[in-house]
Amino acid sequence: MLTTDFLAQLQSLLPPERLYSDIVDCYAYAYDNSQKIYPPDVVVFPLTPEEIQAIVVLCNSHKVPLTPRGRGTGTVGGSLPEQGGVALSLERMLRIVLVDPANRVIVAEPGVLNQAVQDAAKPHGFFWPPDPSSAAYSSIGGNLATSAGGPHAVKYGTTRDHVLGVKAVTGKGDALKTGCYTTKGVVGYDLTRLLIGSEGTLAIITEATLKLTPLPQAYGGLIAHFKDVVSCAKAIVSIMSLSQVPSALEFLDAGSLDLIRGRSPDMLPADTDAILMIETDGSPREITDSSAAILSVCRNEGLLQAEQVSNADNLWKMRKALSPLLRDIAPKKINEDVVVPVATLPEFLYELTQLSSKYNIANVNFGHAGNGNIHVNLLVNPENFDEMTRAEKCLNEVFDLVIRLNGTLSGEHGIGREKRAYIEKEIDATTLMLMKDIKQVFDPNNILNPGKIFL
């Protein structure tokens, strides 16, 4: 519980319309897409780095937990005020500070939506490559906090590849300026990328300098149907050994396709057991060339059919239908986003089906196959204790499999609170201790998003 003294001081920093302390108001800032609920005691809406600094200094001196928050679209509980205290919402810091097409840069406040950045860049012939499926309503502050990816990461990389520098406030209330305004720069330590993906545990990002990329001239689409998951996985490996890199390479397994069939029976042939949705970009001629190269290596013993898709929106129709369907069927599904080396995908996807059978857990897998980044969904009912026990064992074995194949537990969602119990599977004790020591430097009183990533 917050002291009245602390509350009074906090109230002195902001006008009343930018501080919520009513329990009902606060409840709206208690959730994220992990579907857990942890209400904060107070929600604040700063508008400037100076206000953020004042709030942090106050929280630090009172050792009050402070959880920064974008738009709450994260899936691992990274923005949940798990220990109560102050939720610091950045949703009102909505200013695009600068659009500088000559230098291929946009400078933006953290509350700016990913889509707003795209809208500002497009008239100048540019885009900002990170494209999480939440792009329309997630903020760039959150994108940076998680180093968000998305389907185009296979060609363009993730958030950490597209940020030149940030301004940020540490847990001590110190204002930092990291990185630079140019595409090269090696002065001092790379604090920019240390903050990107740190899930709000080191500092609150108050401004970001985003590096823009020229929009491709055109897009091409291909859909390839396979009779089984292993031949589909082999095609992924073959595509990723081509010199032509697709701009997206998305995979849907049998479970995913069955869900789609349940909703739209005529959308898919009965014998299709796995699908690849492949996007290429570039000049029309490049698209023709790379589509031909990709198509030719898809032609293995398991290919049923492959069709060109003229409209890129049609390409994504099935993929976009999937998440709501999964929510319908299993509102409390366990949703992972593990990554394995691409060449191990045939083994990984085969072993997944084995684990699903062994533990009798319905399992739907899809995702960014070009990066080896698979969204493994365990369709469980949290009220079924027996099923949850089996699911937990299954998940544990999935993670062990991922580590054995030299993969990583998360490609884009992060650790947050949902996966911190597993982090020691991937990061050894010495390296983890060093990360905790770095946390201590930025946030000696452990007020910034305490308990996230590691306890």
Added chain:
Amino acid sequence: MLTTDFLAQLQSLLPPERLYSDIVDCYAYAYDNSQKIYPPDVVVFPLTPEEIQAIVVLCNSHKVPLTPRGRGTGTVGGSLPEQGGVALSLERMLRIVLVDPANRVIVAEPGVLNQAVQDAAKPHGFFWPPDPSSAAYSSIGGNLATSAGGPHAVKYGTTRDHVLGVKAVTGKGDALKTGCYTTKGVVGYDLTRLLIGSEGTLAIITEATLKLTPLPQAYGGLIAHFKDVVSCAKAIVSIMSLSQVPSALEFLDAGSLDLIRGRSPDMLPADTDAILMIETDGSPREITDSSAAILSVCRNEGLLQAEQVSNADNLWKMRKALSPLLRDIAPKKINEDVVVPVATLPEFLYELTQLSSKYNIANVNFGHAGNGNIHVNLLVNPENFDEMTRAEKCLNEVFDLVIRLNGTLSGEHGIGREKRAYIEKEIDATTLMLMKDIKQVFDPNNILNPGKIFL
């Protein structure tokens, strides 16, 4: 001076042929391309991470300075054992641990030459994009320590964009494993990029997992001659606002061209005052398309002529002739590698000529114009006290100009010892203090490359 006790313990860790203590032997490890000389007391040549760990633990317990060293090609004194002690040469750790084309990965020890990585990748259709001009004889350990760039950074980025993870030993002797083996991964803090560019002050990299890129099908070349530097700079800005990104965009100013004329009088027309060397890569058709687009925006009022160069080697002939010529004419030149936002290049290059006149310092500028990364060379004679005094004032104003234009003091060379006096021009006191605190976490006794980047 090292104690006999320390020396005896060090000798117990390595066979005699891998420890030099003779003053003449040590002298060969006293230099780098900054041309300063700081002999170590001892040079050690470990072969394994375990040996490195034992050496660090020993140095740490005796508080003996330990300077890791690649091949000594750095230009800012980053590998000089300025405070004596132990030079730890990684030149015998030459093993390519793994070539894994299916996952587009090479794992290598730090002593492996950049060129050896290229040679291992090429048969599989890949390359590793960082290409400092020292690529033939610099090691990947050194490339990582400085986040090396090179001419292809304009399209492909620098070292930090092409490393998936490292193994490293901190100044406490702790063995770290950072990053992952996949192209996506967001588990824990990004220690990989914190170590890349840290110039051996945080940890000694003992192994690196390098991300490979498909070799382009072909290369195209263009040389554009301009009658003055400002129209040349305008062409750079126009080229960099195209959606077609050149694979290299190198600039030579009048001073550079005069040097070349001095050696090869017939190589260049008399009225050419600035040159752009432009490389494009991709399919033959892409090259045709992008060459046409680039050529069309080069056609401003200052363009004298533009010629296609069929053989890419010819394109680089002039550029490669330049560094030895500079050494001939001014063996102790001051060599900077500042970066300014591309759109400010016209102003920057004009102001440089003004500063050169103001201080009467001969000045030759060339470099990676597509990144705004210009090698500013002040041709001075260190024995001329008056000239050196003027050069120092001139350099100070150059740096102030760079910062005023929102640039950075170094694009690829780093800070080392040569530029540490200037770092506070770019990094504010708070951010610098945080970097020092991070240094303290990795290296509490300040034994790893002490005094580099900051004192």
